[in-house]
Amino acid sequence: MKPFTRLNARAAPLDIANVDTDQIIPARYLKTVERTGLGKGLFAAMRYEADGSPKPDFVLNQSEYASAGVLIAGDNFGCGSSREHAPWALLDFGIRCVIATSFADIFYNNCFNNGLLPIVLAEDEVRSLMDEARGGNHVFSIDLEAKTVTLPSGRVVSFNLDAGRQEKLVKGLDAIGETLQHVGSIDDFEAQRRLTQPWVAA
Amino acid sequence: MTGKTLYDKIWDAHRVAEDANGETILYIDLHLIHEVTTPQAFAGLRAAGRPVRRPDRTLAVADHNVPTINQAAGTGAVADEEARLQLQTLERNVAEAGIEFFPMGDVRNGIVHVVGPEQGRSQPGMTIVCGDSHTSTHGAFGALAHGIGTSEVEHVLATQTLRQRKAKNMRVWFGGEPAPGVGAKDFALALIGLIGTGGGTGSVIEYAGPAIEALSMEGRMTLCNMTIEAGAKAGLIASDAKAFDYIRGRPAAPKGAAWEAAMTYWSSLHSDPDAAFDREIHIDTAALSPLVTWGTSPEDVVPVSGHVPDPAHAPNAARATQIQRALDYMGLTGGQPIGEARIDRVFIGSCTNSRIEDLRAAADVARGRKVAAHVSAMVVPGSGLVRDQAEAEGLDQILIAAGFDWREPGCSMCLGMNPDKLVAGERCASTSNRNFEGRQGPGGRTHLMSPAMAAAAAIAGRMIDMRDLPPVDGAA
Numbered sequence: 210m211k212p213f214t215r216l217n218a219r220a221a222p223l224d225i226a227n228v229d230t231d232q233i234i235p236a237r238y239l240k241t242v243e244r245t246g247l248g249k250g251l252f253a254a255m256r257y258e259a260d261g262s263p264k265p266d267f268v269l270n271q272s273e274y275a276s277a278g279v280l281i282a283g284d285n286f287g288c289g290s291s292r293e294h295a296p297w298a299l300l301d302f303g304i305r306c307v308i309a310t311s312f313a314d315i316f317y318n319n320c321f322n323n324g325l326l327p328i329v330l331a332e333d334e335v336r337s338l339m340d341e342a343r344g345g346n347h348v349f350s351i352d353l354e355a356k357t358v359t360l361p362s363g364r365v366v367s368f369n370l371d372a373g374r375q376e377k378l379v380k381g382l383d384a385i386g387e388t389l390q391h392v393g394s395i396d397d398f399e400a401q402r403r404l405t406q407p408w409v410a411a
Numbered sequence: 412m413t414g415k416t417l418y419d420k421i422w423d424a425h426r427v428a429e430d431a432n433g434e435t436i437l438y439i440d441l442h443l444i445h446e447v448t449t450p451q452a453f454a455g456l457r458a459a460g461r462p463v464r465r466p467d468r469t470l471a472v473a474d475h476n477v478p479t480i481n482q483a484a485g486t487g488a489v490a491d492e493e494a495r496l497q498l499q500t501l502e503r504n505v506a507e508a509g510i511e512f513f514p515m516g517d518v519r520n521g522i523v524h525v526v527g528p529e530q531g532r533s534q535p536g537m538t539i540v541c542g543d544s545h546t547s548t549h550g551a552f553g554a555l556a557h558g559i560g561t562s563e564v565e566h567v568l569a570t571q572t573l574r575q576r577k578a579k580n581m582r583v584w585f586g587g588e589p590a591p592g593v594g595a596k597d598f599a600l601a602l603i604g605l606i607g608t609g610g611g612t613g614s615v616i617e618y619a620g621p622a623i624e625a626l627s628m629e630g631r632m633t634l635c636n637m638t639i640e641a642g643a644k645a646g647l648i649a650s651d652a653k654a655f656d657y658i659r660g661r662p663a664a665p666k667g668a669a670w671e672a673a674m675t676y677w678s679s680l681h682s683d684p685d686a687a688f689d690r691e692i693h694i695d696t697a698a699l700s701p702l703v704t705w706g707t708s709p710e711d712v713v714p715v716s717g718h719v720p721d722p723a724h725a726p727n728a729a730r731a732t733q734i735q736r737a738l739d740y741m742g743l744t745g746g747q748p749i750g751e752a753r754i755d756r757v758f759i760g761s762c763t764n765s766r767i768e769d770l771r772a773a774a775d776v777a778r779g780r781k782v783a784a785h786v787s788a789m790v791v792p793g794s795g796l797v798r799d800q801a802e803a804e805g806l807d808q809i810l811i812a813a814g815f816d817w818r819e820p821g822c823s824m825c826l827g828m829n830p831d832k833l834v835a836g837e838r839c840a841s842t843s844n845r846n847f848e849g850r851q852g853p854g855g856r857t858h859l860m861s862p863a864m865a866a867a868a869a870i871a872g873r874m875i876d877m878r879d880l881p882p883v884d885g886a887a
Contacts (some may be wrong), residue, residue, distance in 0.1 A: 236828035239495035242450035322562035373432025408665035
């Protein structure tokens with residue numbers, strides 16, 4: 210997984226609450242056996258007209274946000290389906306950080322397995338970030354090691370993230386490789402379960 | 412010392428190791444897989460040269476992509492090239508790994524969350540995961556069951572464990588005795604309407620109370636299934652004699668002495684009387700009426716006899732904007748009676764409501780009646796075995812005589828990734844779980860409700876309390 214340390218990128222405001230993963234990437238795009246190429250389906254219903262032409266009023270279709278690397282959204286971002294195609298689609302489009310007041314659990318976990326940084330901030334902060342993203346200069350600077358977002362105005366906003374998740378992103382850790390270091394404990398657990406719950410272990 | 416909740420007990424029984432980063436490595440007893448969220452996981456294993464650790468604790472089905480007609484023709488006959496490749500990729504992956512698989516057309520195949528319990532694979536006290544958010548369904552058996560992403564699918568395949576952080580404990584108590592026509596789907600919609608789609612975030616919900624004890628296993632599965640729509644990690648219900656009776660004799664159920672040992676263990680799995688919950692909610696089921704959704708979020712709930720909200724009466728500007736956006740999408744006007752909206756399509760199926768009891772409820776309403784002329788209605792059983800049972804009971808004949816289309820099993824029109832989908836602007840009365848924009852097809856408009864209510868909508872051509880349907884000729 211690609212490590213995440215710093216990001217300087219344009220930030221796009223998507224002022225909608227409860228953005229669900231069907232909105233992020235509709236089911237018809239999930240018929241792929243690859244992780245890449247999903248960016249074209251990102252926010253398809255909001256982004257394209259029925260004939261496939263871009264909807265001019267959608268934020269990512271506006272020239273100043275077309276290369277956005279940060280997305281700022283409302284409450285409960287990523288709710289609904291567990292599809293990891295949602296972070297894959299965001300990353301494939303070029304978005305490496307989503308800032309919101311809250312995230313749905315499965316989406317939040319999926320982010321950390323893909324090098325996508327979800328940042329939780331209070332509502333008034335998210336509101337002020339949206340305002341700055343709507344201004345003339347849209348570039349935000351994110352420093353994951355310092356856990357700060359530097360806004361176009363120069364103001365620095367700190368965010369919280371537990372150390373384990375931070376390390377996972379900063380080092381780009383392979384979770385399976387880390388877990389396999391505990392393989393002895395897994396073997397012991399299974400041996401024990403064969404004795405205590407033989408009906409499961411059968 | 413305070414007691415433990417059911418969730419605490421299952422968690423403690425599956426802890427393999429604690430990682431320095433604050434995560435617990437949790438053992439997984441059952442891993443259910445399907446064609447859509449696994450190809451990238453198997454590709455990842457192959458690239459890293461990692462084998463599947465416990466193929467015997469993994470079960471595969473083909474459900475999301477499959478057409479619901481002509482399944483006997485096999486995967487090769489699936490018209491959609493991408494869907495066919497995904498189905499064939501699953502077939503190849505499970506064959507290589509030695510995983511039990513019920514292919515399309517096999518009578519045991521069906522929606523993954525119908526098949527697991529039906530085979531007796533889902534059992535009390537287990538940890539159960541699947542790359543599908545509605546895995547919460549299996550919590551009906553007192554298991555800790557939840558959806559995971561594809562990277563986590565790969566992690567479970569490789570290690571039979573998952574890295575987890577403990578969630579909070581929440582209990583929802585359903586008291587009272589519901590009126591006839593009010594059931595598990597209404598319980599779920601009532602809860603989501605109350606706490607919102609983010610109301611359960613970070614929590615595992617235990618359902619309890621007399622109205623839960625009175626629910627059938629099918630009803631409990633419906634309720635636990637919808638837990639994810641409240642944002643919760645999982646939903647579960649302590650297992651009881653009803654759960655044991657459901658499991659007994661199924662293909663993967665413990666047999667003989669093992670059954671007795673399992674029952675003894677399962678009977679110990681309930682929250683202690685002094686267990687502390689971080690949050691408790693009480694719902695009086697006697698006060699509920701049949702519910703439907705009006706908007707584009709499962710929290711947009713209204714009694715079928717009620718009115719669509721008016722943005723002018725919203726508590727704040729942000730909510731007013733949200734309501735207006737949903738009304739515009741749904742083609743509704745603020746304040747109008749929900750029962751005025753004309754229905755074009757009816758879908759009875761999905762992992763929420765495609766089990767035998769659901770089909771019986773729909774057939775009870777359909778018996779002797781006709782689907783409205785302008786409505787196209789379909790019934791999609793949750794598995795081949797459910798379909799067989801329904802046919803043995805004659806439910807198919809009742810439904811077909813009423814004008815319903817009787818299909819073969821699959822996820823079908825729940826999610827718009829197989830041939831069953833809505834056309835833009837079509838309004839559907841659906842027993843599925845999500846009314847998100849575009850969920851059942853781009854531009855499609857979904858109203859969630861119970862199977863009996865969906866059948867009633869098919870007959871009336873609009874949303875109606877089935878208790879208000881005119882009596883069938885010749886009936887009392």
